[in-house]
Amino acid sequence: MVITENIEIDPLWNQYREVADSFHIRACWSHPILSANDQVLGTFALYYYEPKKPNHLDLKLIHSLAHIAGIAIERKRIEDLKTEREARYRSLVEQASDAIFLTDQE
Structure with a gap:
């Protein structure tokens, strides 16, 4: 986690200070x-228009939100992979010139 309480004086923002200033951003928690x-x-980043230090509740909240975002991203990736596999299987079946049999061990 990176906490920038005051972008105007934080050395991590030296190259980006002008961009932050153009949007009036003064603090960032990532x-x-x-x-x-x-x-x-x-x-997961939060930006503020004034210099700001997170309190204990802020830290718990950003941690929880980042965790929930991670779950959502992984779930979406799994759904996309499943959809891609189904599309490939469907294409294979539709384009097959021979018969296709599905079997199991029994």
Whole structure:
């Protein structure tokens, strides 16, 4: 997690201070969005128009929101993969010139 209480004086924002200033942004709190196996999926960031330090409740909230975003992103990826597999299977069946049989061990 990266907490920038005051963008105007934080060295991490040296290259981006002008951009932040053009939007009147003065503080940024950023938390990584992680998958179940700790792969970084993105970041969840909050921006403020005034310098601001997070309190304990703010930290718990951003952590919870980043966690929920991670669950949603992973679920969407699984759904997309399932849809892609179904489309490939459907295409294979529709284009097959021979018979196709589905079997199991019994």
